[in-house]
Amino acid sequence: MHYGGLPALSEVDLTVRAGERVALLGPSGAGKSTLLRLLCGLVRPSAGEVWVGGDRIDGASPRRLRRARSRLGVVFQSGDLPGSLRVVHNVEAGLLGTWSLPRALASLLRSRPGPRVEEVLDSVALTGLARQRTDALSGGQLQRVAVARVLLRAPPLILADEPVSSVDPELARVVLGALVAAGGDETTTIVSLHNPELARRYCDRAIGIGEGRVRFDRPVADLTDADLDRLYGAAPAGDEAGLRR
Amino acid sequence: MAPAVERTPIGGVRFTAGRRWGLVAAIVLAWAAIRAGLTGDIVNGDGAPSLWRFVTAIADPAISTGFLELTARSALTTLGFAVLGTALSVCLGLLGAPLLSERVWELDAPPTATARLRRRWAWGVAKLAALVPRSLHEVLWALVLVQVYGPAPVVAVLAIGVPFGAVTATVFAETIDEADPAPYEALRAAGTGRLRALSWGIAPDVSGALLSYSFYRFECAIRSAAILGIVGVGGLGFQLSASFQSLNYDEMWTLIAALMVLSGLADALSSLIRRRQGGTSARCGDVTVPVPPTPAVAARPRRADRRDPVLTVAVLGALAAVPVAWWVTELDVPILWDARRLTLARGVVGEMLPPHLGPSGWSGIVGASLDTLAMSVLAIAIAAAVALAAAVPAARSADRAQRRQPLARATSTAGSWAVRTLLLLARAVPPPVWAFLAALVLFPGIWPGVVALAVYNVGVLGRLYAETLEEEDPRPREAIEVTGAGRLASLAYGSLPVGASRLISLGLYRWEVTMRETIAVGVVGAAGLGRLIDSDLAARDFAAVSAGDGVCRVDHGRHVGQRAGPTCFR
Numbered sequence: 007m008h009y010g011g012l013p014a015l016s017e018v019d020l021t022v023r024a025g026e027r028v029a030l031l032g033p034s035g036a037g038k039s040t041l042l043r044l045l046c047g048l049v050r051p052s053a054g055e056v057w058v059g060g061d062r063i064d065g066a067s068p069r070r071l072r073r074a075r076s077r078l079g080v081v082f083q084s085g086d087l088p089g090s091l092r093v094v095h096n097v098e099a100g101l102l103g104t105w106s107l108p109r110a111l112a113s114l115l116r117s118r119p120g121p122r123v124e125e126v127l128d129s130v131a132l133t134g135l136a137r138q139r140t141d142a143l144s145g146g147q148l149q150r151v152a153v154a155r156v157l158l159r160a161p162p163l164i165l166a167d168e169p170v171s172s173v174d175p176e177l178a179r180v181v182l183g184a185l186v187a188a189g190g191d192e193t194t195t196i197v198s199l200h201n202p203e204l205a206r207r208y209c210d211r212a213i214g215i216g217e218g219r220v221r222f223d224r225p226v227a228d229l230t231d232a233d234l235d236r237l238y239g240a241a242p243a244g245d246e247a248g249l250r251r
Numbered sequence: 252m253a254p255a256v257e258r259t260p261i262g263g264v265r266f267t268a269g270r271r272w273g274l275v276a277a278i279v280l281a282w283a284a285i286r287a288g289l290t291g292d293i294v295n296g297d298g299a300p301s302l303w304r305f306v307t308a309i310a311d312p313a314i315s316t317g318f319l320e321l322t323a324r325s326a327l328t329t330l331g332f333a334v335l336g337t338a339l340s341v342c343l344g345l346l347g348a349p350l351l352s353e354r355v356w357e358l359d360a361p362p363t364a365t366a367r368l369r370r371r372w373a374w375g376v377a378k379l380a381a382l383v384p385r386s387l388h389e390v391l392w393a394l395v396l397v398q399v400y401g402p403a404p405v406v407a408v409l410a411i412g413v414p415f416g417a418v419t420a421t422v423f424a425e426t427i428d429e430a431d432p433a434p435y436e437a438l439r440a441a442g443t444g445r446l447r448a449l450s451w452g453i454a455p456d457v458s459g460a461l462l463s464y465s466f467y468r469f470e471c472a473i474r475s476a477a478i479l480g481i482v483g484v485g486g487l488g489f490q491l492s493a494s495f496q497s498l499n500y501d502e503m504w505t506l507i508a509a510l511m512v513l514s515g516l517a518d519a520l521s522s523l524i525r526r527r528q529g530g531t532s533a534r535c536g537d538v539t540v541p542v543p544p545t546p547a548v549a550a551r552p553r554r555a556d557r558r559d560p561v562l563t564v565a566v567l568g569a570l571a572a573v574p575v576a577w578w579v580t581e582l583d584v585p586i587l588w589d590a591r592r593l594t595l596a597r598g599v600v601g602e603m604l605p606p607h608l609g610p611s612g613w614s615g616i617v618g619a620s621l622d623t624l625a626m627s628v629l630a631i632a633i634a635a636a637v638a639l640a641a642a643v644p645a646a647r648s649a650d651r652a653q654r655r656q657p658l659a660r661a662t663s664t665a666g667s668w669a670v671r672t673l674l675l676l677a678r679a680v681p682p683p684v685w686a687f688l689a690a691l692v693l694f695p696g697i698w699p700g701v702v703a704l705a706v707y708n709v710g711v712l713g714r715l716y717a718e719t720l721e722e723e724d725p726r727p728r729e730a731i732e733v734t735g736a737g738r739l740a741s742l743a744y745g746s747l748p749v750g751a752s753r754l755i756s757l758g759l760y761r762w763e764v765t766m767r768e769t770i771a772v773g774v775v776g777a778a779g780l781g782r783l784i785d786s787d788l789a790a791r792d793f794a795a796v797s798a799g800d801g802v803c804r805v806d807h808g809r810h811v812g813q814r815a816g817p818t819c820f821r
Contacts, residue, residue: 046733067659068738076735086730088748099744103735110740152730159734 014040015218018054022194022211024162027186029205029226030198032215033238038198039083041215042165045196046080047071059163076103079156081166081185086152089141093151094119096140097126100155126157129184131177145172153181160188166197170204182208202234280632286625287697298691301498305688308500318502321490326509329486331576332404332479333472333517336411338573340472341465343416348423349449350377354432355424385417388770389475391784393482395603399596404580405587407484411475415468422464423457430456459528462566469569470521473513478681478771487513488681495687507680511672514679518714520565527561615783622697623769623779629701631762634708638674639754641709642716643742645670671717678710686772700777704765715757723750 015037022028030038043049044056047063056063061074079100087096094117102110119127119136127136130150135143140151149172156164166185170178178201186195186208199205205212206226214221214237222233349355356374384392393410400406435452443451480488487510494502576582586592608616644666686703693699728745736744747754773781 048729048733072735072737074735075733078733078735080730080733082726082730085724085726088727088745090748090751091744095744099731099736100734102731102740102744105736105740107737107739110736111743114743 015044015051018218018220020213020220020223022196024194025192026211027195027209028197028211028213029209030196030213030215031200031202031205031234031237032198032221036215037218038215039167040218042080042167042196042198045165046075046078072103077162079159079161079164079188081149081152081156081164081169083167083171084145084148087140087148089139091140092117092136093127093132093138093140093143094123094136096151097123097136097154097158100159104159122158123154126154129157130154130181146174146177149173150177150181153185157184157188160193162193164188164193164195164197166195168198168200171200178204179207202229205229279628283625283628283632286621287629287701292694293696293698295692295694298693302688302691305500305503305691309504311501312504312508313499313502314505318505322487322505322509325480325485325487325490325506326513327579328404329473329476329480329488329510330513331580331582332407332411332476332484332486333469334569334572334576335408335580335582336415336476337465337469337472338569338576339408339412340415340419340468343412344419344423344461344465347377347381347416347420348427350374351381351420351424352427353424354428354430355449381417381421383417384413385421386767387414388767389414389479390482390771390774390781393479393484394774394784395599397483398599399592400586402483402485403586404485404582405584407476407479407486408580408582410479410484411472415472415475419464419468423461426457426460426464427453462562463525463528466521466524466565466569470514470517473517474678474681477510477513477679478683481681481683481771482774488684491681491684492687495684503684507676510679510681511675515675518675522718524562524565527559611783616780619778619780619783623766623773623781626697626700626704626769626772626777626779627762627765629697630704630708631758631765633701633705634712634761635754635758637705637709638712638716641670641674641713642720643738645674645713645717646720647717671714674710674713674717676710677706678714680707682707682768682772683774686777690777695778697778700769700772700779703772703777704768707768708761708765712757712761716754719750719753719757720746723753 018037018041030041032038040049044051045058045063047056047066050064054064058074059077061070063071063074066074091099091114095114097119098113105113117137123136124133127133130153132147132150132154135147140148143151149169153166153169156166164185169185170181173181182197182204185197186193195209197209202212206229209226211224212226212229213223214233216237221237224233351374353374356370389410392413393406396406396409430453432453434456435448438448438452439445476486477488477491480486480490481492483489487506491503491506491510494500494506611618647664647667682703685706686699689699689702693702723746727749728741731741731745769777769779770781770784773779773783774785
């Protein structure tokens, strides 16, 4: 995978089993976000293949890509919520893959949240904010709206890119707990995190990524401080521009 | 668990306001449709064969050597008018900007109340002086100037240069007002003269934006030069009008192709300059269109000690084009102070003042004003809806293209180019020509003007909407796409909420411009103030013309009082 001629990811060969909870660890610019964007088909690899749940994602036709994506729930780092929409609409947008177009358009005209929307907002500590305009929320609240969007769908595969980076430690535990428990034991979760403690608490497997390569891949129980020192110490200064979008 | 934020009434109020505005827009639209007439004789089926002959003539355009030579000469004339008109407008803009800049008047102002009041008064007079020329449509300038100078090239140059100059001065002044004053103040504190401090302290900061805007005006000038041809000053517009009147539709398509080439090249040059500015914004009145650098430009290492070669070539080329255009158009400037012409000019001005009501009286003016308003409302509503639908396939998404298979990518690119070509056709052909064509199948009245202005504005707005969709933050759309939602749902939930305010601003802005453009279709027979003014001109009733102008100015001034910069995005 290249950006502007620079390698963003290379020699990545990973298989994630159904029901696994995987933490992607690594310094900023290591390639974690790129890996997640590859998995949901937002970027295409310059070489290699990407398979999700039996569907090949890279270069898939729009119809096949939509079908594969209807099984995904994705939380982006930031900037993915239009500020002029109400919270309820941004949360309900998670169901668009299963709605007809008339229903999607009609939903924009109705601002009363359904009980399920209220429920997922409660689970991420956003009780009573469903009718609020999204641009009136703080950074941490925005991240929780994005998480609530995924919780509403409870998809079989959740991809989350630093979903709690703007949230205080206590709330981060609440939100991450809700996210990994969203679909029960059958849900596969791949989440990029900066905090190894959260990885140890909520995930089964840790994959360390540095300079676009897999540095380690092991159960979180086997994760050592030496692994983390090597991973975060290896990041060369100023590498972000080339690797991150 | 964190405490939930109290629900505020802000969202509710905004939502209510949005619905209220929607209701107002619906009522105005319904009134306009009723005014234009929804029943009765609207469509004239007898003209359908003529329109069909025009459409099918595209397969057999006039390509004789003689006509191609005439087309090339006319294209050069139109290009020459645009170059000279833009050059004049930029000169007027550079001279006028310091006078219109609030900051320039305030900088160095003595702290006394009297001095401040005097400067505010002078600034207000300067603003008013710029409002008059810029609020009159170029066609109106040309129609009046033709009375004095005949169909001379200088008429086209002045008709473009004077109103554009007033707009350019206003936009340049606003750019200066937004620049950081610290370098200027530092130079003044060190004893530097005012002009030199402006040149060294403010000009370097704003030069990129001014250059960008100047090329945007050139893009507008090409379209205006074509429109002016219709009133007899030569160039492609004139030939187009002549070919239509002699029913030579094959010639019309050849001329339209030439107009599309000129317009397309001007658009591309203008876009290139804006993008080379590397993230600066294209200023158009108060509507700022941020133009981020393309990935290629962003990735290119920048040398602070070296000028951008493309910009340098563009500027040198523009400077060299001025004398060439002068020679091509055979511009005769001394005609301006020819004694006989000056006497004629004094006579026309004398007849225009004081304004008086034409033979139709107040009822005629009020009726024509309402027709103009209804025409512009319907035209812009239709144009905005069609332009939005066209902008979706026309917008090019590098990210989306990158992740597609080669065949799907090629199909998508071909579709995008096809829609862009149709949009180019819609805006390259002057509104009066669209009005001529609409008049073939519609009975005289408001609807031919509506159709003509709607088609033209689909071209202009479609391009602007496509650029808006291309330039907006892609993350909300991507976040919707990964839910498996279709393209339209992604548009409704991801793209439109992000770009809505800008899309609405552009639509309202075009509405303002379209009100003035009703003059251009009015003079070829559509209803409204343009029709009234044309009748008064035909009767050489200049005082009635100036009364009609006054209504246009009041109408227009009401809008520019709210938002500056009237002729952008033409």
